[in-house]
Amino acid sequence: MIEEISNTALSELIQIIQEQYGYDFHNYATASLKRRFIRFMGHMRLNDTATLKLLLLSDQEFFRKMIEFITVNVTEMFRDPAFYRKLREEVLPRLATYPIIKIWHAGCATGEEVFSMAILLQEAGLLERSRLYATDMNAANLERANAGIVPSRWMKDYTYNYIQSGGRHDFSDYYTARYDSAIINPGLRKNIIFFQHNLVTDHAFNEFQLICCRNVFIYFNKVLQERVVSLFYDSLTPRGYLALGIKESLLFSKERKNFEVIDAVNKIFRRKL
Structure with missing residues (x-):
């Protein structure tokens, strides 16, 4: 080889x-x-x-x-539980002030993180007035995500993550076990829109209160990171939130002056006015 x-x-x-x-x-x-x-x-x-x-x-x-x-397919539900706890406690209460909540999951892979977000929103009573846009460049990822299929062998770990994130419900209520797969409940998926979008070449397509692009930047060089951060800035409402992966940062970005740090550990930022 x-x-x-x-x-x-x-x-x-x-x-x-x-x-x-x-x-x-x-x-x-x-x-x-x-x-x-x-x-x-x-x-x-x-x-x-x-x-x-x-x-x-x-x-x-x-x-x-x-x-x-x-293309990057690594994902899991409630990955980095402390990040999701921060969303529960600090970000979602702010999003609750909007009549319609629009969230973009960029580089969503097979959908586990956007399903996690849908659970958070449901538990906060916000899912009905939320629109979640989940994009990826990989059509096969999107097809699987749209079907709501998650390998059942991972659900034990996902349940642990969910509890660590502050979840208080029975996690098994959110999916139906079928053979070697778990099917995320249709009610959680009804406000999720999956479609192809390439961060390298495509442009802003809406205005969001929260953008999650976690563990994608690490695969880009500095030139592309700058381009994508600018795209996200243009796609956020004033005071909108941007969430990156734990190992990612805006520290060296030219756009950092346009964002304030909300949580340096969990890499949550907010666009300035």
């Missing part, structure tokens, strides 16, 4: 993908992108990048498999 991809080979792959399919990976973190290509080549039993490039040029179904494999 191939162990290394040269910078030249990586650039050629990125160029093929952009010209052939319109996906732009130029400003993704180089080391992370190389690792994901290498893992995909191992998965497909390819020994060189020349074969990979040939298949990308000639086989659209192969490209679809690659995109599903290399």
Whole structure:
């Protein structure tokens, strides 16, 4: 199996993908992108990048498999419970002052975090007047998320996360177990809108009181991070909230002057007026 991809080979792959399919990976973190290509080549039993490039040029179904494999799919319900506790205690009471609450989950993967948000909103009595927009560049992720399917083997961990986040209900009431899957209750999903959106190339499409983009920035280089933070600034209402992943920050962003820190540990920020 191939162990290394040269910078030249990586650039050629990125160029093929952009010209052939319109996906732009130029400003993704180089080391992370190389690792994901290498893992995909191992998965497909390819020994060189020349074969990979040939298949990308000639086989659209192969490209679809690659995109599903290399785009970020890591997610879980109530990931970082302290973050969700902070949302319960400080952010949702502020959102409750709006007649209609609009929330954007950018890079939603298979939907676990937006399902978590729907549970928080329901428990706060806010779900009925909330609209949750969940976007991802990976169509396969969105298809699964839209079906509300979560692997049942993870529900024990998710239940623990939920309790640690301040949940007081029976977590099993929020899903139906079916074989090896858990189906999130339709009532929780009715105000969630899933659709494709590419943070690299697409623009603002609404105005939100809260944007969650957690554990996505770590895969972008500084140029792309700046572009996305500007996109989020343009997409937030004045005093709207932005939530990033625990290992992510606005500290080095040119836009940091336009945000105030609400919780430095849980990476919750608020747009200034």
